[in-house]
Amino acid sequence: MISAAVPIALAFDLVCSGMLRSGPVGLALPEQVGQPFEITYRIDLDSGRWCSDGCETVESVSSVFEGAIVLRDRHDDDGSNVVTVFPAGYRFTDTTIQGETATLRSGSCRAERFSGFPLNLA
Structure with missing residues (x-):
C-alpha cells in the first residue's frame, strides 16, 4: 500500500550525492572523513520496483510508510543492507554491515523525471 505521506509522483528518479564512510561496527563514522559519491535511484512505486545507477538489476521495493521508502531491507548470515529514501526531505541512507x-552512505537528493527501467529488465 502506498502511503499518502509520500508527496511525489509514483515514478521518479532521485539523484543523490553524499558521503561514504566505512569502519568497524559500533564505531562512529563522521562525515568529515568520508568519500564523496553520487548514485541515482529509479523508483516506480506503482509497480513496486526500483534500481540504481545503470540498473543491472531491478528489485522489489521493500516497504513504504510514514514518508519513507525502504528500497532494500536485507538481513542474512553474512550481514545486512538497508537502503531508505525520504522523498519529502530529499534525503537517503544506505547502511551495509558485512562481518x-x-x-554508511548518506546525503541529499533531487527528484527528476522517471527515466524508466532498461527494456531487457522492464
Whole structure:
C-alpha cells in the first residue's frame, strides 16, 4: 500500500550525492572523513520496483510508510543492507554491515523525471 505521506509522483528518479564512510561496527563514522559519491535511484512505486545507477538489476521495493521508502531491507548470515529514501526531505541512507565492517552512505537528493527501467529488465 502506498502511503499518502509520500508527496511525489509514483515514478521518479532521485539523484543523490553524499558521503561514504566505512569502519568497524559500533564505531562512529563522521562525515568529515568520508568519500564523496553520487548514485541515482529509479523508483516506480506503482509497480513496486526500483534500481540504481545503470540498473543491472531491478528489485522489489521493500516497504513504504510514514514518508519513507525502504528500497532494500536485507538481513542474512553474512550481514545486512538497508537502503531508505525520504522523498519529502530529499534525503537517503544506505547502511551495509558485512562481518565487523559497517559502511554508511548518506546525503541529499533531487527528484527528476522517471527515466524508466532498461527494456531487457522492464
